[in-house]
Amino acid sequence: MKLTSLILTGFVAIEHVFILVLEMFLWKTDFGRKVFQLTPETAEITETLAKNQGLYNGFLAAGLFWALFFIKDQNQKFQTILFFLVCIVIAGIYGSATAKFSILFSQGLPAFLALAMHWMAYQKQ
Template sequence: MHIVSKVLIGLVAIIHSYILVFEMFLWESRGPKVFTSFAPDLFAPTKVLAANQGLYNGFLAAGLFWALFFIKDVSWKRNVACFFLACVAVAGLYGAMTASMNIIFVQTVPAVLALLSVTLLKPRQP
């Protein structure tokens, strides 16, 4: 896999690791500062729902880390990375349509760039 692809996949995995922490542990403290269009009184009652979303984001990050560090077969690594990046891109589109348009820049754009790099860039031959 090309180094650019690895860096972009790592970036998307780190973003989703942060989203896990944000939604599972910081929802009531940081949430109102990030999602300013939501009524502040919505954060406490939606804490469990946000934690559930955070867990799913953690699964996306785990899949990307798995592809990046633990899969040795090049084709398998590429396929797993493409699957999880596509999942992130779709989740970002849905989030942009339903929660905040900024999500498209935080999730979808990095995932699509990583997906393009995985599919278009050829690794250097040793």
């Protein structure tokens, strides 16, 4: 169960690196506009906002990678992963309520599943 928790957490971290790349570097490309359903004009106007969002997604990914690979103390690892996954779940809920409902499933659900598995894995210790 612990291994599954770590794999799911790694998946969420990788997903947020992908979001970083989309928002910071691919926002105005055909691919980025298609993913976010943007017109070229809207992509141009919102580019700076998207880069900021991408940076925050990168921080979430960095926090998860830091916990997964560099924190050795198991209690600290548990707490750090818990913190970042809760942040992502809350962001998914907020994003689905304010921007696009599908964010709940594309970002919130993977983080929630990782969070639930993480909680169960560490409660058995």
